[in-house]
Amino acid sequence: MPKRIFTFRRGAADRTADASEALGLKGANLALLASLDVPVPPGFTLATSVWREVQSGGDGLPQELRADLRMAIEWLEGVTGRGFDGDTRPLLLAVRTSARAQMPGLAESVLDVGLNDRTVDILAAELDDPAFAYRSYRRFIESYAHLVLAVDPAEFEDIADAEAAEAGWTEEPGDRAGWRALIARYQTYLDAEIGAVVPQTPLEQLSAVIEAAYATWRSPLATSHRLIQGIPENAGLAITAHAMIFNEHDHNSGTGRAVSRDLTTGESRLSGEFGLVAPRAREIGEKPPVLDLGTLSAGDAERFPADMAELTEHVRRIEAHVGDVVEVDFMVGDGELFLMQSRVARRTAGEAIRIAVQFVDEGLIDEAEAILRIDPNSLDELLHPTFERTSDLVVLGRGMPASPGAATGEIVFTSERAQELANEERPVILVRNETYPEDIHGMHVAEGVLTIRGGTTSHAAVVARGIGRPCVTGAGALRINAGTATLHAAGKVLREGDTITIDGTSGEVIEGAVPLLRPALTGDFATLMDYADRARRMRVRANTETPIEARSARAFGAEGIGLCRTEHMFFEGDRVRSMREMILASDETGRRAALEKLLPIQRSDFTELFEIMAGLPVTIRLLDPPLHEFLPQSDGEIAETASMLGVDESVVRQRIAALQEFNPMLGHRGCRLAISYPEIVETQARAIFEAAIDAGEKAGEAVVPEIMVPLVSLRKELDFVKGRIDKVAALVMDERGCEITYSVGTMIELPRAIVRADTIAEIADFFSFGTNDLTQTVYGISRDDAGNFLSTYVRQGIIERDPFQTIDVEGVGELIALAVEKARRTRPDISLGVCGEQGGDPASIAFFEQTGLDYVSCSPFRVPIARLAAAQATIRDERSRRGRARR
């Protein structure tokens, strides 16, 4: 049997190699503090192995454990000079569960174990404070009954109320007799109603508390938490017991929290607060006074009941040991200082960056360490507009936080109206019941999007995240009245043109305009990004097709465009009309005529993008969605389209019906369109090449257009489309009399392309993994429909997280690794990247680093996140490689 009980006291703690596994977080931390010669209350920890021993045994605690417990108590009696059930100076214990990770559902602390009808009076005499002693005893009985006997604390409130009424006191009994009567009434109740009392023997109390605390490991809340967090069921629970500090006894006592630095400035001086005990204050219903440690340490230390310099010194020592800003919980009992717990200080993303850079400047950590200390996802809050939460905000309602950031603008209810106001440069918020593909142009021109229905994977949410618009979805308490063009919320009626603010990070909808704080990549943030850029191997590009976003992507450090979705260029205004004309044309001639109209528009779009990205690669994906997404839906639009085309409405309706699909995700889209209608590819390729020449001439620096063929499953598909592109390239070069450097590659987003990656790579200059569609096809899950069952899956523990957000390493990931290996086998110099949403997800980026991809591409607003995550991935990968090499 391994060692069961580990003792600790200032300056000495039993050691163990795997402290947090063997002793849990709290036990390990107390042992650490003790070994750092910081004052801690002396005590001991029952190792997690004891929990396992108890589980595998029969009822109750084994005899050997009881013997060890007795020995530990005797040791503690010696250290404290107190006695468990002693005749003077009674030893009282605080008992806590200590798991290897934070876990809800476990037993709460039980304080003052060791008090009984006898020791309560001895304690009262020792401290000369019967009220304090009896208050503690009452609390102990309540805690014990709650944990061990499962008695609802409300029962005791009722009993106390009855006793107070009979005895004529209000808050608590006024004298010892009153207290004794209350305690007696408690025990009588327990005896009569529960059939058990709180034992008088301290060791029995302790055993019962330990046993009951162990049982909470199996509570439903704790169990489901372990399932979600992947903590093994048999990890087990440690329990710490330490001598009580009488921090609530007199004016020289209290509880505090100290942080080793000022988190805002990074300056090395204590901050935090200390709450003095003030029994009188409580009696008269006031809050006990709270002292600001920052002020105290700056020279007002005499108000602190212990030695401020000593506390400062202890915290410094812990910070130096941990190598990071720490936060400690401490107590002062009768003027004596005890540190109860320490942890790395929580901080906002901004504070974390400040501290990390400061630590590098102070030479405490290196850049790699600074990089690893920042959670890339935490940067999100720095990269979107925010606003200050003042008390005068009028919240109209709440929905799902579907795409982060805050936005302010006038309410519009249609994409057409959004367009009109946007043309007048008026900021708008598009408010819809739900959005459809035809709303994409409206979403593009809007500052933000609010929908009444849908969740975080609805059309509105996915598109908004993709184009970086703040979005709130599923704000079900709001109601749109289409007839009157009004929005009904919180008893108010808002009209088109009224201003609202939405916060896609919190899901709030707020009345009126709120001043927004715009993100900037400056100061410490910029410094951290410099560290990351020096450390990372993978390149980071952005997914975007609009000039505004392309500029912001460059400002955020994007090294090119990894995904320009040309279809988004076709939804706006006149463009969608020409698109419809093309789709509804009865033959190739008609299609070519419509495409001719789209050619100059596309060329000028590309030219602008290329100028912005001068010197960098730009990956342009050919038209991808099924054509029916472009067709009119409303009666009005159908009529308009029919009159524009000079055909009967029924013709338009028939064509719409003919293009409908059962499963559009698996339908006539991607390169399948290019093969059915090669004239589309030819027009797009011409626009790209002509734009590349124009932009190169204007910007003086050429871009390298990379043309990406979507949805390839057969090499011959790519053969066909690449043939058309190369033909157009030769033509344009001939016409313009110059050379264009370009490449043709493909999106890898279908399992068949993975299997045939070797042969496809023979003619592809690059692969870009489209993790969205790849996840859909590998799982056979439609993202649009997954809401109906994925939540059940998470609840049942069948999946841990949404495979669309973070790569499914075992399934999709294994296939990507297979494709990488196959592709490099036939074409070692192939460029490999990823352009699905996972390109901006840190956990996924770690996988892409391991898989050896060359770049990731993500939405512009996630570029800094990806830069940091890529740097972390490189550092971790190198470390683990070095680690393996050493072994």
Added chain:
Amino acid sequence: MPKRIFTFRRGAADRTADASEALGLKGANLALLASLDVPVPPGFTLATSVWREVQSGGDGLPQELRADLRMAIEWLEGVTGRGFDGDTRPLLLAVRTSARAQMPGLAESVLDVGLNDRTVDILAAELDDPAFAYRSYRRFIESYAHLVLAVDPAEFEDIADAEAAEAGWTEEPGDRAGWRALIARYQTYLDAEIGAVVPQTPLEQLSAVIEAAYATWRSPLATSHRLIQGIPENAGLAITAHAMIFNEHDHNSGTGRAVSRDLTTGESRLSGEFGLVAPRAREIGEKPPVLDLGTLSAGDAERFPADMAELTEHVRRIEAHVGDVVEVDFMVGDGELFLMQSRVARRTAGEAIRIAVQFVDEGLIDEAEAILRIDPNSLDELLHPTFERTSDLVVLGRGMPASPGAATGEIVFTSERAQELANEERPVILVRNETYPEDIHGMHVAEGVLTIRGGTTSHAAVVARGIGRPCVTGAGALRINAGTATLHAAGKVLREGDTITIDGTSGEVIEGAVPLLRPALTGDFATLMDYADRARRMRVRANTETPIEARSARAFGAEGIGLCRTEHMFFEGDRVRSMREMILASDETGRRAALEKLLPIQRSDFTELFEIMAGLPVTIRLLDPPLHEFLPQSDGEIAETASMLGVDESVVRQRIAALQEFNPMLGHRGCRLAISYPEIVETQARAIFEAAIDAGEKAGEAVVPEIMVPLVSLRKELDFVKGRIDKVAALVMDERGCEITYSVGTMIELPRAIVRADTIAEIADFFSFGTNDLTQTVYGISRDDAGNFLSTYVRQGIIERDPFQTIDVEGVGELIALAVEKARRTRPDISLGVCGEQGGDPASIAFFEQTGLDYVSCSPFRVPIARLAAAQATIRDERSRRGRARR
């Protein structure tokens, strides 16, 4: 330079190892016949290498070739005793292209090369028949001009008409002067209009014909044919030239076709026919007399102008050499017999089986050879009802042959009406514009299905094939008038209750009832199946869930059920009502109540199936389709459902709207339903186990139910569902006090399941590959929507065949092989099968054999096809293994 020209004459032919590649089919066949000492017209073949030589050279035929040609002509002059451009007995040649496979678009034969203004008169004198000589010359000029000068034959008709009018003849000129005038007019026309004439030098004629014939290799028709058939572009064309036989000259001449056996009985005696030349008969507009060789060889041989016994002997010799029934083309010229070509005799499936069994009986071939000689797909025509094509059939229209077999019945326009008439045991044909999932019960009770819209992969087609109902789709010339409940076709109006017959093999729709011939697996067919069963390794099961089909599957030799789709049990009558009640229930209690009603129905369904399949395994797939497929669609049904459930119609409509999906194929279905609503699995498992016990008791022989969990992508999904099944099994065994042997496995139909096959196999007793859905997800193609682009793919040569019909070996196949390897790694004894439609496709079955699957499962009507295909696969696989071992 390899040998250019290969000569042949009776008893001697230049040899080459790869005859059909070097000489083409015709050239190789003539060389074979010559070497068998069969009388053939002497001649020579230009090898395919000559074609390649000519392609790589400049214009015209190379000098070396011309020299070789001259030498060959001289050899032929010697053999025939005739002279090319000779002064007596002119040598005339028949020139034909000879490719390695039948190929449309190549040059047709050019006869009588060597005739000119001089030789025509020499020939006339030799045969004493100027009309014959000039007729031949005229034909030669027309053929030459067509092939070499691209002159439309109609031009010559016009010229001849003009000449006839001027000269006063009708059919052809009456004398030599008339003929000469006509020929002169031909040449004048060519000279004036085309700028070229037919050369007078025979060697020039020959060279020009060869050169022009070569050019036809590049004709669009030939090129696209090669693409489709996978024939290399540089395979090249051989050309044969042989001495003309004057088979059209006198009464002792003619052309015939002889078959070495009577195909109906297999008896070894000549059959076929011979057409005598009868110039007089032609002159008076009658057909020349045709003799039946069967009669002649039976003792009426004197009417045959050559030696009948000699012909019989030659044909025997060829049959013996080929080892199969042969068919020969022959000619008789002036009483002399020449065999022109031989080939394996074409036969119907029934004849082929008869012959193969006969050959085994005669000891000419072994069983394995007999098995290999029958095309499994050809059995299809023997396995479905057919009818005799008499001349009095009234064809109302034609559509796509969507599901084979013929069916007769009364017209019904709705599934409800189909049900009503079926209840009265009246056979019906369901006639719809197109079908929807709600029509499945109507299709089940109908004899056949006819739709106005859709193709061979429409809903109607796929379902009909699955359940073995004859089906014609896309009969666009027919029109349903829903208002009057009439069918308009070919100018007729048919009403509900009128009888029609459809032929799903040909696509015909016929008025009235036609007597059907029912398939039976008896006689030679049964014998062949015995051979196959002895030879094959893989087991063959059937996909079915109805008792009728299960019985027919057993009759067709199915060794169990490989796929029982339980959802099909829920579409009929009351069942769909309970299903709807279940789906529309607001909570688990409501769902359980509805499921309770379905339990006894399912149990009795399963009991009947189990009794039919006593002693054999039955694989039951849990509920698979998305629930919305069961919901009412029409207003009437919605109203009925609402009143049945006692709720408002709007509630039903809301629920229908909520269950709608963007991509149902990738939606809330398969095991995802089981995880959301475990009560469905529990009910189904209970019905299965109770039925297994009941059926075992009744039939005295237990079935082994195999419960199949669909659409698994994660091992934990299977863990969850299997847990529920095992729990119910324990419960039922406990209740009934007996043991049930059962297994739980999964359908492998998603790429992720392939990747994780090793871990899934740890808890799966079997895998059944669902190739339909697997192909959909691997390709990212919705089968319902693929019609829009797959036809373009085939036309463009991007795919060779529909991957849903025959397995895509390189993509889907490679993944299946990967899953097999992974699964056997963790569970060597796992049972592996396939239950997609490809389970009945011979080419796919060959792949499954190589992959080492244990069984295939297909629709009942394809079971014999699968048995034969599996036997062929085993034999071929063993042979190729032995072949490899030898090398």
